[in-house]
Amino acid sequence: xxxxxxxxxxxxxxxxxxxxxxxxxxxxxxxxxxxxxxxxxxxxxxxxxxxxxxxxxxxxxxxxxxxxxxxxxxxxxxxxxxxxxxxxxxxxxxxxxxxxxxxxxxxxxxxxxxxxxxxxxxxxxxxxxxxxxxxxxxxxxxxxxxxxxxxxxxxxxxxxxxxxxxxxxxxxxxxxxxxxxxxxxxxxxxxxxxxxxxxxxxxxxxxxxxxxxxxxxxxxxxxxxxxxxxxxxxxxxxxxxxxxxxxxxxxxxxxxxxxxxxxxxxxxxxxxxxxxxxxxxxxxxxxxxxxxxxxxxxxxxxxxxxxxxxxxxxxxxxxxxxxxxxxxxxxxxxxxxxxxxxxxxxxxxxxxxxxxxxxxxxxxxxxxxxxxxxxxxx
Numbered sequence: 592x593x594x595x596x597x598x599x600x601x602x603x604x605x606x607x608x609x610x611x612x613x614x615x616x617x618x619x620x621x622x623x624x625x626x627x628x629x630x631x632x633x634x635x636x637x638x639x640x641x642x643x644x645x646x647x648x649x650x651x652x653x654x655x656x657x658x659x660x661x662x663x664x665x666x667x668x669x670x671x672x673x674x675x676x677x678x679x680x681x682x683x684x685x686x687x688x689x690x691x692x693x694x695x696x697x698x699x700x701x702x703x704x705x706x707x708x709x710x711x712x713x714x715x716x717x718x719x720x721x722x723x724x725x726x727x728x729x730x731x732x733x734x735x736x737x738x739x740x741x742x743x744x745x746x747x748x749x750x751x752x753x754x755x756x757x758x759x760x761x762x763x764x765x766x767x768x769x770x771x772x773x774x775x776x777x778x779x780x781x782x783x784x785x786x787x788x789x790x791x792x793x794x795x796x797x798x799x800x801x802x803x804x805x806x807x808x809x810x811x812x813x814x815x816x817x818x819x820x821x822x823x824x825x826x827x828x829x830x831x832x833x834x835x836x837x838x839x840x841x842x843x844x845x846x847x848x849x850x851x852x853x854x855x856x857x858x859x860x861x862x863x864x865x866x867x868x869x870x871x872x873x874x875x876x877x878x879x880x881x882x883x884x885x886x887x888x889x890x891x892x893x894x895x896x897x898x899x900x901x902x903x904x905x906x907x908x909x910x911x912x913x914x915x916x917x918x919x920x921x922x923x924x925x926x927x928x929x930x931x932x933x934x935x936x937x938x939x940x941x942x943x944x945x946x947x948x949x950x951x952x953x954x955x956x957x958x959x960x961x962x963x964x965x966x967x968x969x
Contacts, residue, residue, distance in 0.1 A: 604718070606771030608727075610670070610711045611734035613677065613764060614704035618646050619742030620757050621697070624750035631754070632690040639690075645697040651927040653705035658920025661710040662785035666717065666916065667773045670710050674769035677703035681762035685755045700761070708735075709923050713916035716908040718774045722854065725905055729850020732901050733843045736893075740839030743832070790917030794910060797963040798903050798918075799925035801862065804959040805899040807929030807936070808952035809869055809892050810838065814934050815941055815948060816876060816889055823945065824882045834886050838893035849897040858905035859964055865898025866960025870953040877949030899960075900926075 621628065621642040628639040661669035680699030687693040712731065719727045749757035813835055820826040820834060853861045872888035872895070879885060907918040933952070941948025 604774060606768055607711060607714055607718070607773055608730050608734055609771075610674075610707055610768050611731045612738035613761070613768065614650075614708045614738065615735050616738035616742045616745075617677070617681075617700050617704055617761055618643070618650065619739055620746040620761065621646075621754075623743040623747035624754045624757065627750045627754045628693070632693065634690055641694060642697050645694040646701040647927065647931065648701065649698050650701035650705045651924055651931065653702060654709060654920050654924035654927070656787055656790075656917070656920065657705045658709040658713060659785045659787045659790050659914055659917035661706055661920075662713070662914060662916040666710055666714045669706055670714065670773055671769050673703045673706035673710070674765045677707070677765040678762045678769070681758045681765065685758040685762065696758075703765075709920035710916060712904055712908070712919050712923075714773055716915055716919075721909065724909065725852075725854035725858075725901065726847055726850040728901050728904050728908075729847040729853070729897070731846075732850070732897055732904075733846035735900075736839045736843035736846060736897075740836055740843060785914040785917055787914075787917060789912060789914035790921050792912065792918075795907060795912065795918045795921055797966060798907050799922045800963045801866065801899065801960050802903055802922045802926040803929035803932075804955050805866055805869075805896070805903075805929070806926040807933040808873065808956040809896040809899065811930035811933030812873065812892075812937070812949075812952060813838065815937055815952075816885070818938075818941060819876060819945060819949070820882070820885060823880075824885070826882070834889065837886055837890040838896070841890040841893040842897050845894050846897045846901060849894075849901050853898075853902055853905055858902045858909065861898050862902030862906060863961055863964050865895045865902060866964075867957050869895030869899070870957035873956065874950050874953035877946040 621639075625636045625639040625642075628634075628642065629636045632639070664672075677700055680696050680701075680703055683696030683699060684693055685696075687696055712728070715727050715731060716724060745760075746754075746757045749760065816835060817831050820831050826834065849861070856864075869892055872891040876885055876888050876892075879888065903922055904919055907922055908915050910918070912918045937948055937952055940951050
């Protein structure tokens with residue numbers, strides 16, 4: 592009986608971490624199948640790219656308060672409910688016969704994963720001993736990176752037969768995660784209802800500012816590195832895509848190690864190091880004259896980005912906050928807002944000067960991170 596309970600808990604913990612894959616994968620799964628979507632629905636590839644926007648807008652917008660709502664309703668109930676909504680959205684995408692219906696399905700997917708991502712992180716904090724929290728968050732981050740990195744590849748492979756198969760796969764994965772469930776310790780609700788005000792405290796907003804700048808100036812620069820490798824080295828589309836995956840692959844392979852380091856050094860110093868040291872490879876990408884150096888620098892950026900991502904999650908989850916789920920939800924929302932703002936902010940600067948296009952995000956990263964993390968309340 593005891594062994595059976597232990598096996599059930601291990602399976603639930605594995606499912607808890609595996610849920611990290613679903614959100615990033617669902618967001619990027621259409622990026623490689625835009626021509627096929629355009630052909631099937633008789634729209635341009637540019638119009639078909641709205642499938643990405645239709646997912647990201649509700650995803651980032653709802654995440655500002657989804658953690659608080661999920662904490663009020665109960666973590667387990669909210670996460671499993673979000674999986675069921677994800678199944679519905681994925682099925683709607685798979686059977687869509689018109690483009691607006693596909694966009695509606697993508698919006699439903701975004702709504703669902705606005706709840707899964709922050710609530711799974713909060714559940715990890717509620718079910719993991721504090722001395723092991725860093726490596727558990729690191730494992731979660733590595734699976735997030737795996738979902739983000741593999742989404743274009745798996746989506747493109749599915750589109751070779753039928754793009755609808757990709758959404759069937761997402762629905763099957765969400766159904767499996769809902770069946771596995773969460774650890775029993777995630778069942779309980781807080782003694783008092785989680786309040787949105789507790790998730791918007793000054794220390795949370797400072798962490799959110801680091802998330803916005805940190806991800807906008809690191810993970811959000813994929814487009815800028817693509818410009819640089821095209822303009823500076825004449826790299827073709829497939830070779831550019833391969834080089835760009837270095838960021839996610841290195842992040843996936845090193846996130847668990849980063850989590851262990853955070854347990855030793857503490858979340859605040861590790862996040863500070865990630866921001867300051869991560870600015871160095873970003874600044875150099877704009878000026879180095881060798882393509883292999885660009886690839887190595889971009890991979891290093893992926894490594895330092897994990898210090899910011901894992902470190903910020905650990906920082907808000909271990910802080911003095913009555914609403915940790917809401918706090919991590921706000922930080923994650925600002926992270927995706929930063930990624931969305933990066934093209935608008937840095938593309939005009941890059942077209943004026945490639946060196947300045949990378950120097951500006953590097954300076955922001957090196958300046959904002961210590962300013963936000965080292966400010967103390969009076």
